[in-house]
Amino acid sequence: MGTWIDPYLSCFQYALKDRQALQALQDWFIWTFPSPGTKMPPVNSNAAGPSSTQDGPAATTKNRNKPQYHPFTQQELPACKPILTLPIAIAVIASVGIIFILIGLGCISSSNKVVEVSDRYETACIPKNMHNNAVAYIQNPSEDKSCTRVLKVPKDMKKPIYIYYQLDRLYQNHRRYARSRSIRQLSDPKMARDTRICKPEASADGSPIVPCGLVAWSLFNDTYSFSRGNETLAVNKRGISWRSDRNRLFGKHVYPRNFQSSGLIGGGTLDPSKPLSEQEDLMVWMRTAALPRFRKLYGRIDQVDLRAGDVVEVTVMNNYNTYSFGGGKAVVLSTAGALGGKSSFLGRAYLAGGAASLCVALLLTLLWLLGPAPVEPSLRPERR
Structure with a gap:
């Protein structure tokens, strides 16, 4: 109108x-x-x-254009609308708490089945006369940096046995450190000069460094060899990286160039005859950690089981410099459970959530039993 x-x-x-x-x-x-x-x-x-005033062609046209009535289009279909009463709420919260507690107990049980033995060696692998000058010792290439550590197996360890190295106080999640890499350079041999975000490890003598950046430059380079008595335990280092990294992120035709050729050496070196898709230690290292204490997979012992009481000798080449920033190093032998390695955090989190739910359910039950809500007189049913 x-x-x-x-x-x-x-x-x-x-x-x-x-x-x-x-x-x-x-x-x-x-x-x-x-x-x-x-x-x-x-x-x-x-x-x-009832209306009977509309007659003639106008009323006929209006009725003709009238949309067809249907309960679906008018949103009048029958529906069930459950009412959440206090007893139902108590039952739901208590059920959630019980389920969380059961899941938490299962997680802790799975974690307890994992057998793990570790040894910190950053101090033990430094000569006593060099404890006050550890940085000079680790930076001196003429020093013998090998040392032997002994691990005693507490329980039977079924193969495969995973070998990890653990580092402390190394912040791989620092923004400048984590961004110092070139993803396109890692996957495409034509993008070798894409080093604009890799400074200061972008080029050497005017030629690009492949792989460039601080992450690759600081590659972990401690090595381990294991023996049990007179038996050498072979370490399998294949398949320790993500399959997506081997197939997509690191190119099969990209080879290291000018790596660790500048004046300051940050960590390990790479084999220039192997493409990056076969350098699995590099792939594992470049998956940056979120916390300053982290573990990364070094290899696996696939061929033998370890029995309780076995003594494993570890020959460590202590090359990686954690002494300049006060970091720590450790070698870890571990089996795997249904949820991975040994960690009780997930189980404790579920137990805490379940306990909190049960406490809320108990509190609501007490309020329901001891203090029912008053009912308005007008809402009370009439007695007949």
Whole structure:
């Protein structure tokens, strides 16, 4: 009708089901808020009852354009609307708590089945006369950096036995450190000069470094060899990286170039005859850790089991410099459970959540039993 109230009427059309009531409401708005040039509709005194005033072609056209009624389009399908009462809420919260506790106990049980033995060696592998000058010792290439550590197996360890190295106080999640790499350079041999975010380890003597950046430059380079009595334990270093890294991230035709050729050596070296897709130690290292204490997979012992009481000798080449920033190093032997390595954090988190849920359920139960909510007199059922 060209009035300012039309948007409001269009909204009411979806809410009102009675067309006669809608017509009466529309007439009231037009009479109350008329606009210039608007023809006033006749007053329909039978608006609340059956309408029989519309006759002729106009009524026929209007009925013809009337949309077909269906409960689905009018959102009038029957629906179930459960009412959340206090007993139901208590039962749901208590059930969640019991489920969480069961999951937590399962996680802790799986973690306890994992056998793990570790040894910190950053101090033990430094000569006593060099304890006060460990940085000079580790940076001197003429010093013998090999040392032997002894690990005693506490329980039977079934193969495969995973070997990890653990580092402390090394912040791989630092923004500048984590960004110092070129993803395109790692996968495409044509992008060798894409080193703009790799500084200061971007080039050497004007030639690009492949792989560039601080992450690759600081590659962990301690080595371990294991023996049990006169038996040498072979370490399998294949398959320790992610399959997606081997197949996609690190190219099969990208080879190391000018790596660790600058004046300052940060860590390990790479074999220039092997493509990056075969340098799995590098792939594992470049998966940066989120916390300053982390473990990374070094290899696996696939061929033998270790028995309780076995003594394993570890020959360590202590090459990696953690002494300049006060870091620590450790070698870890571990089996794997259904949820991975030995960690009780997940189980404790579930137990804490389950205990909190049960406490809330108990509190609600006490409130329900000891202090029921008062009922309004008007809402109480009448006694007959």
